[in-house]
Amino acid sequence: MSSHHIVRENQEPALIVESVADLDAEYIGQLLEWNPTVFTNDYTIDFFLADDIKVDIVVTNQGNLYVQEQIKKIPVQRGFIADAIQYLIDNNYKAVNIICDEIPDTVFSFCKEINIVLFIAGKRYVFIEGKYEKWKQKGEQLFVREDLLKSLVGVKKVARNTFMTEQDGFIHLAFNTTEFVCIGEEI
Structure with missing residues (x-):
């Protein structure tokens, strides 16, 4: 240090x-x-x-x-x-x-x-309230309960509760709950 x-x-x-x-x-x-x-x-x-x-x-x-x-x-x-x-x-x-x-x-x-x-x-999970916005590279996977999603931009569903980024850039997820939502990323 x-x-x-x-x-x-x-x-x-x-x-x-x-x-x-x-x-x-x-x-x-x-x-x-x-x-x-x-x-x-x-x-x-x-x-x-x-x-x-x-x-x-x-x-x-x-x-x-x-x-x-x-x-x-x-x-x-x-x-x-x-x-x-x-x-x-x-x-x-x-x-x-x-x-x-x-x-x-x-x-x-x-x-x-x-x-x-x-x-x-091999995954890192964070707890988010309201919405999730982050810059990601194309092809990265996200793991989130789809029943908690209100809207999503920049990602597409590839399997149950699994999404993939469509291009390099910011992705946006909005949730239909006021509770914390757990979002996973590959590390």
């Missing part, structure tokens, strides 16, 4: 790791680049400890002792991801990256309080 970068506490997105199977080590390395607060559970902590990667918090009901002394434990109450996100909100974090196997239903209830990005099986 160069001297002109000042990282304030809780400024960088935290990282919650529920699964390490679906994301390659290089991408995990990119998510760890800015030294985020790292949350693991009883199933993923060994991956980090084996590679000597700093873990900050384990969400667990186990009494295990870990090689890294500074690891804090918080108890499982509502579930690993929900408990970790609630901890982040309670401690004024603004954003979190989550590596998991599927879109957890519980994350929708936190979208108003913290910016959430999911990484699942």
